[in-house]
Amino acid sequence: MVDRVDVLVTGAGGFIGGHLTADLLRQGYSVRAVDKKPLDEWSQIAPAADSRVLDVSLLEHAREAVAGSTTVYNLAADMGGMGFIERHKAECMLSVLISTHVLMAAHEFDVERYFYSSSACVYAAGHQTSPDVVPLREEDAYPADAEDGYGWEKLFSERMCRHYLEDFGVETRVARFHNVYGPIGTWTGGREKAPAAICRKVATAVLTGDHSIDIWGDGNQTRSFMYIDDCVAGSQLILRGDDPRPVNLGSAELVSINGLVDIVEKIAGVELERRYDLSAPQGVRGRSSDNTEIVARYGWEPSITLLDGMTRTYEWVHEQVTRSMQTAGV
Numbered sequence: 001m002v003d004r005v006d007v008l009v010t011g012a013g014g015f016i017g018g019h020l021t022a023d024l025l026r027q028g029y030s031v032r033a034v035d036k037k038p039l040d041e042w043s044q045i046a047p048a049a050d051s052r053v054l055d056v057s058l059l060e061h062a063r064e065a066v067a068g069s070t071t072v073y074n075l076a077a078d079m080g081g082m083g084f085i086e087r088h089k090a091e092c093m094l095s096v097l098i099s100t101h102v103l104m105a106a107h108e109f110d111v112e113r114y115f116y117s118s119s120a121c122v123y124a125a126g127h128q129t130s131p132d133v134v135p136l137r138e139e140d141a142y143p144a145d146a147e148d149g150y151g152w153e154k155l156f157s158e159r160m161c162r163h164y165l166e167d168f169g170v171e172t173r174v175a176r177f178h179n180v181y182g183p184i185g186t187w188t189g190g191r192e193k194a195p196a197a198i199c200r201k202v203a204t205a206v207l208t209g210d211h212s213i214d215i216w217g218d219g220n221q222t223r224s225f226m227y228i229d230d231c232v233a234g235s236q237l238i239l240r241g242d243d244p245r246p247v248n249l250g251s252a253e254l255v256s257i258n259g260l261v262d263i264v265e266k267i268a269g270v271e272l273e274r275r276y277d278l279s280a281p282q283g284v285r286g287r288s289s290d291n292t293e294i295v296a297r298y299g300w301e302p303s304i305t306l307l308d309g310m311t312r313t314y315e316w317v318h319e320q321v322t323r324s325m326q327t328a329g330v
């Protein structure tokens, strides 16, 4: 006898999966939350969810996860910021086992909707060579020249979604997330992305009194960063929508990394000496989201400003840094 749930979230012990699970439960859906990490390492655990530790890169575990669910959000992946994806390309590509097995199980158990979290890393490098970047449109993924390792896995898995729809009728939906940040995200350990890393470095400077900060690259590279609440809301819109073609889910607010540091310094009320590490991983020179397509489809786009989102994120990261310094007896 298989328990029935409205929604399966894979990667639910991670950043976006944890927030999505909490939001779905708030709306009254029944949720099965699955991650391969032991429960005490999940970023958040929802008592009302059916939480299970499963490695969905294994077909049998993917089948157990999917069985009885009406809708699937497949967010599980081995991933991180530039510091991780530039040095762990094979591990990133092995996420293809997750994408494949969860999709196979979704087909076998005839789920009504399947959501795949792709990435802006699918876009061809040639469109991202200048900080003054032209925002990326969905068609810019082809001719393909994705981010090495991680981006190619995402592009392949997007295509597999398309073919599962065309050949087998699985109602797949694909969002290309642009750099997502917010509270309860990875902020240390090597997988953290620039927003959390910069909050951590500024909070550490404030708390230790060492008023300097290391920045990867020359600080002129640009990105757009999407606050977690916009990501959670947009993912659900895209899942429910009619259009199966991959669509950007990202902020259109372009900022340089130096500009991001300016914002965090303003929030923290400090000014730091900046040291630039040109040997650190940097990724593309510029990247932002063209939101014409998401607005045309759903009349909506991410709108939480970087200042608002970073204010909430800095507060949370500051708490984590404070706690870890207390634990270490600093």
Ligand code: NAD
Pocket: 010, 011, 012, 013, 014, 015, 016, 017, 034, 035, 036, 037, 054, 055, 056, 057, 058, 074, 075, 076, 077, 078, 079, 080, 098, 117, 118, 119, 120, 176, 177, 178, 179, 180, 181, 186, 193
């Ligand atoms: P995250 O690392 O916080 O969460 C991913 C979770 O997947 C982790 O908890 C991990 O333990 C779990 N996982 C990995 N392998 C698994 C397996 N075999 N079985 C079960 N669970 C497994 O990452 P996130 O930021 O929450 O990202 C969620 C999804 O969104 C990922 O697919 C990621 O590639 C995509 N994405 C995220 C961003 C971003 O900026 N956060 C940007 C683009 C795309």
Ligand code: GDD
Pocket: 079, 080, 081, 082, 083, 085, 119, 120, 121, 150, 177, 178, 179, 180, 192, 193, 194, 195, 197, 198, 214, 215, 216, 217, 221, 223, 257, 280, 281, 282, 283, 284
């Ligand atoms: N991580 C990190 N840590 N990046 C820093 C730091 C730091 O301390 N200082 C400066 N940066 C710079 C990086 O060198 C890079 O140029 C830029 O900030 C953004 O880095 P990340 O946030 O780590 O990643 P990204 O934007 O290049 O790529 C991320 O977003 C994609 C989606 O848009 C990654 O998380 C990808 O996995 C994701 O798919």
